[in-house]
Amino acid sequence: PFSTVPFARDPDFVDRPEIVAWVRDKCAGPGARAALVGLGGVGKSQIALQYAHSVRDASPQTFVFWVHASTRARFEEAYRDIADRLQLPGRSDPKANVLRLVSEWLREEANGRWVVVLDNVDDIETFHPSRKPQCNEAHADTQTPLATYLPQSRNGAILVTSRSKDAAVRLAGGYNRIKEVLAMDEDEGLQLLRNKLRDPPINESAVELLQALDYIPLAITQAAAYINRRARMTVAGYLIEFRRSNKKRESLLNWDAGELRRD
Ligand SMILES: Nc1ncnc2c1ncn2[C@@H]1O[C@H](COP(=O)(O)OP(=O)(O)OP(=O)(O)O)[C@@H](O)[C@H]1O
Ligand SMILES: [Mg+2]
Structure with missing residues (x-):
């Protein structure tokens, strides 16, 4: 198992024990989902990063996938990278739907435990469109809501960071699964x-x-x-x-x- 976390541990990290403990607790159960919400620059991604490293330290058998999710393109890029790292068969086929390949891998419990960090989800429309996409075969792959590719699996936890409370609630699955990150004390x-x-x-x-x-x-x-x-x-x-x-x-x-x- 490997990790795709983009930065090393921050030696300057200032611990925010209450929030870190909340994340650890909420992400512990099977199929867990949780989200950190708050203004830009308040430290959501840094906490997620710290959590991602702590998961790897405590359990090297857990895959950690870092998915930058501010745009559909960034999400796709992250999934493509995961598909390559996992060497998923069929990923190089130009007609392959790599998003689906990865989500099927995530769904398969035999593949082991994983954590996905969905970082900077600032546009919920790409995940849960408010309008139904046109049913057009030719564009089916490029229009499928990204939430489709986040499987509910007993084996995995998903931690979201977002500036939008709506996005956080939708993706984490309820108000008791989101935590507001405020400025530092x-x-x-x-x-x-x-x-x-x-x-x-x-x-x-x-x-x-x-x-x-x-x-x-x-x-x-x-x-x-x-x-x-x-x-x-x-x-x-x-x-x-x-x-x-x-x-x-x-x-x-x-x-x-x-x-x-x-x-
Ligand atoms: N706990 C921390 N310890 C040390 N530095 C921190 C901490 N939290 C935030 N920072 C610093 O503040 C910067 C912004 O934090 P971060 O990127 O986590 O914000 P964010 O809430 O994810 O913002 P955005 O919504 O814009 O993505 C970081 O680059 C880092 O330099
Ligand atoms: Mg961030």
Whole structure:
């Protein structure tokens, strides 16, 4: 068994024990489904990543499949990759429906245990279209709702991350199977700053910064990377820039040093 998780364990990961325990609990039973919901950048995918690694550590006999699901194309790409890694017969046939090949493999209990992480499902329409697709043979494969390819199997658990509560509820199968991920609390935020900053601050400006950034881990990580990149930049200096204007704030929040472990 192998894993298709795209990133290694994050040495800077700040544990969020309550959410991690919730995921572990909800994903434990046979055929389990669960979803993390919350605003962009709040840390849903990082928690899923941490969970995926912990599954592999605890049980190397479990396959872990990471499926980036923001678009139909990304979902198909992930399934194709799984089909290749599993060397499913028939996958290279141009007429093969690779999505179906993989979902049949997932359904077959003899294949062993698996976990699928469905990351960044932000458009529920691709999974559960609100309008019935036209019954047109020629396009049958390209229009089939993606939910069709997520089999209910005693052997597998599915963890979803999504910004949309509706999508999360639909895919996980009920309100008691979703968990809202909120911004970090002060301790977690300070821990993240300490993990990320080259010269961690030892003054109250750190808390002020967290407040300015609404305790959003993505924003905190970006701020730290920005500060690290500039020779004499400090937390206090960053705050001054950040507060200079809306425009300045936007550009700081959109700044990306390519270190964000997001795809
Ligand atoms: N627990 C954490 N420990 C360390 N860093 C974190 C943690 N959570 C989030 N981050 C940082 O914040 C960034 C954004 O987190 P993540 O990608 O998980 O957000 P998300 O909720 O999945 O957002 P989106 O809805 O945009 O996909 C990560 O790239 C990482 O740098
Ligand atoms: Mg995400």
